[in-house]
Amino acid sequence: MKSIQELEEIRKRTLDRVNQRTDRTTTRIVVGMATCGIAAGARPVLLAIMEEVEKLGLSDVTVAQTGCIGLCKMEPIVEVIRPGEKKVTYVKMDADKARRIVNEHVVGGKVVDEYTLHIVQGKMLNDYKVEKE
Amino acid sequence: MAFYRSQVLICGGTGCTSSDSMKILEKFHEEVKKNNLEEEIEIVRTGCFGLCELGPVVIVYPEGAFYSRVQVSDVEEIVAEHLIKGRPVTRLLYTESVEEGRIKSLNETGFYKKQERIALRNCGVIDPENIDEYIAVDGYKALAKVLTTMTPEQVIEEVKKSGLRGRGGGGFPTGLKWEFTAKSKADQKYVLCNADEGDPGAFMDRSVLEGDPHSVLEAMAIAGYAIGANQGYIYVRAEYPIAVERLKVAIKQAREYGLLGKNIFGTGFSFDVEIRLGAGAFVCGEETALMNSIEGRRGMPNPKPPFPAQSGLWEKPTLINNVETYANVPAIIVRGADWFASKGTEKSKGTKVFALGGKITNTGLVEVPMGISLREVIYEIGGGIPNGKKFKAVQTGGPSGGCLTEEHLDTPIEYDTLTALGSMMGSGGMIVMDEDNCMVDVARFYLDFTRDESCGKCTPCRIGTKRMLEILDRIVEGKGTLEDLDKLEELGNQIKAASLCGLGQTAPNPVLSTLKHFRHEYEAHVIDKKCPAGVCQALLQYTIIEEKCKGCSLCARQCPVNAISGQVKNPYVIDQDKCIKCGACLDKCPFKAIVKK
Known part of the structure; x- marks a missing residue:
């Protein structure tokens, strides 16, 4: 790296890939791949997504691993940001669920509601079973 | 015309008045006068705010801090903290009830909204290998x-x-x-x-x-x-x-x-x-x-x-x-x-990352501004204690830190406040314990860890931690005495004073802090020979409640050491000398007739 201009060029070139806002132009899928995610089974999830994206020939989709998203008990976590839409967080993923997300959400544009987080009595859960009080 | 730097609005609607808002008004006048703030703070009685359910309501401007269910006894704190020091009393602030139902993005949850990510700003956002x-x-x-x-x-x-x-x-x-x-x-x-x-x-x-x-x-x-x-x-x-x-x-x-x-x-x-x-x-x-x-x-x-x-x-x-x-x-x-310096408190700037673990609903990694209370982290971000259990303690600072209790929950998280309470900020482990955790056992766990990890270079740490562990072993086996507790304290303080490095200087902290805040649990172990949380094996007994036992014989068949005997359709009995306290019978009994205490 010889100059700040070079750094700035890389920044501009890559900005759209990591843009978290709705004005991004491509779709980004990230899989939480820190120790917690991997231990919960994130590797097959990432592989399934990469396979599916390749199989469907999706060219404007970035698939990336990322670090700890923070909610370790809900790992593996997959997040999808489509252009013009807010980020969607999917929890407790497996390879089959991940393929469904690529097909229905990334391609079809329809959020797979049943895999998202939800809140019951102030507690974050991934299904509607309320922990027994 | 006087210029006030702050206005306190107290609801004088019917709802709030019926829950003593006028006494709160009087108290505010009293406190403001006491602190010579009459020229700086204006106190206003207003009409109904429309949120009677949350009354009595007090609003402080210019911040627009909305205090709900205020008691006369809270006024002194609001004046001292908010009006004098400029720190809103967060425990009284009204927060919108948590959303229910489907949440599309983690960023919309209370778990995320309360956080402020600086050190973790890119974690979970970028590809670390790119x-x-x-x-x-x-x-x-x-x-x-x-x-x-x-x-x-x-x-x-x-x-x-x-x-x-x-x-x-x-x-x-x-x-x-x-x-x-x-x-x-x-x-x-x-x-x-x-x-x-x-x-x-x-x-x-x-x-x-x-x-x-x-x-x-x-x-x-x-x-x-x-x-x-x-x-x-x-x-x-x-x-x-x-x-x-x-x-x-x-x-x-x-x-x-x-x-x-x-x-x-x-x-x-x-x-x-x-x-x-x-x-x-x-x-x-x-x-x-x-x-x-x-x-x-x-x-x-x-x-x-x-x-x-x-x-x-x-x-x-x-x-x-x-x-x-x-x-x-x-x-x-x-x-x-x-x-950066605008985040956090006067002496602890910025944010701190904590690894939330133990008996907490949302285990995970959180980053919060310094000065946030333990209660906010544990209940609002961590989602509280699962399975309807009662909070007992929170351990911060790992093997070098200590345990804090219910009464410390509103303490702001800062380096100096935590140290003053006998714990420490530490590197950021935060382990929550509920009523099922035995504090003696917890202290023993940490001391066993530091004893094991002591490098052995200096005597106080190498031998002192070993001696302390032996005393704790005696206590959890029901062989401890009251003198042992004093000895633990004395030895702990000496190890802290005499050890070469931070490991030894802090190793006794988990024991000393639990002795300070949970002495009654230690006393239960040494005087009554009971473990109140039902953790310490040697102090437990499994017994069958005669009235509840239907004599189905399931427990006797489950017992690996044949310690349970009896006749079918008659109450069974556990032979305490044979029992190895494995708990297999308790799990199996369909009538909940077996108790552990």
Whole structure:
């Protein structure tokens, strides 16, 4: 790296890939791949997504691993940001669920509601079973 | 016309008046007068706010702080804290009830909204193995700014001004450390990163290295420029294979881009980083032991002084900071010290990452502004205690810290307040315990850990922790006496005073703090020979309640040592001499006729 201009060029070139806002132009899928995610089974999830994206020939989709998203008990976590839409967080993923997300959400544009987080009595859960009080 | 700096609006509607809002009004007048604030604070009685259910309601302007269900007894605190010190009383602030139902994005949950991510700003956002993505989120911009527009002195001044303190546990002001090392004269200096995270249940540093390794490399290069060093080492434990791998990838990419190496940005400044693997000894998190380990010797601490800033690695001036401390630095440089210093409290600036674990609904990694209360972290972010159990204690600071109780829940999280209560900020492990945890057993667990990890160089730590553990073993076996408790305290204080390094100086803390806050549990073990939480095996008995037992014989068939006998359709009995307290019968009984106490 010889100059700040070079750094700035890389920044501009890559900005759209990591843009978290709705004005991004491509779709980004990230899989939480820190120790917690991997231990919960994130590797097959990432592989399934990469396979599916390749199989469907999706060219404007970035698939990336990322670090700890923070909610370790809900790992593996997959997040999808489509252009013009807010980020969607999917929890407790497996390879089959991940393929469904690529097909229905990334391609079809329809959020797979049943895999998202939800809140019951102030507690974050991934299904509607309320922990027994 | 008088100019008031603040207005207090007290609801005089029917609903609030019926719940004593007029007494609150009187009390406000009284307190404001007492503190000579009459010319600064205006107290106004208003009509109904329309939220009678939350009454009595008090609103303080200019902040617009909305206090709900205020009691007369709260007024003194609101005046002293909010009106005098400018700190809203968060426990009374009305927060919108948590959303129910489907949430599309994690960012919309209370779990995320309460957090403020600086050290973790890129974790879960960028691909840690792709340097371009780091650059896209302003990565290496701080290094560029430092190298092209700032002098080393200005860099140190900026870090000092930010108020950043060491995130590894000690809490020493980072800028001062940089300044001391910069002022040492030598032909060679080093920058070290302490990534030897060893507290049980803590994984903040691992997460930063796994999620954003470049931020640490960038900060180390900045530190190298500030103190005049051209070589850095990251000491990371081999038990973190993913972190090590990502660091390797990051170093390789940074070298390829010329962001590490010679003549960075054509400024003539050179800096490189290498990884050194630790074998997992807890004591190697102590800086002098860590440096001995890098030099190829046994990881044992040296007496201080000399401090690393004067004579560290290979007897050269050395700057050593923790992973999370470094992760804050690029953000401070890019966004400015004032921005960073505006977060947190007067003496503890910025944010802190905590690994939330134990008996808590949302286990995970959170980053919160300093000064937030334990209650907010545990209940509002952590989601409280699962399974309807009652909160008992929260352990902060790992084996060097202590346990805090229910009465401490509203304490702001700051270095000094936690230390004053007999615990510490530590590196950020936060383990929540409920009524099922035995505090004697918890203290025993931590002491067993430090006893095991003691390097043996100094006697107080090597032998003292062993003796303390023996006493605790006696207590959990029901053979302890009241004198043992005094002995534990005496020994603990001596170990703290006489040990060579931080490990020994803090090892007795879990025992001393539980003795202080949970003495009744210790007394139950030594006087009544009972473990109130039902954890300590030797003090438990499994018994069958005669009236509930239907004589089905399931338990007797389950018992691995044939300790249960009886006749079918008649109550069974457990032979206490034979019973090994495995609990198999209790799990099996369909009538809940077996109890453990």
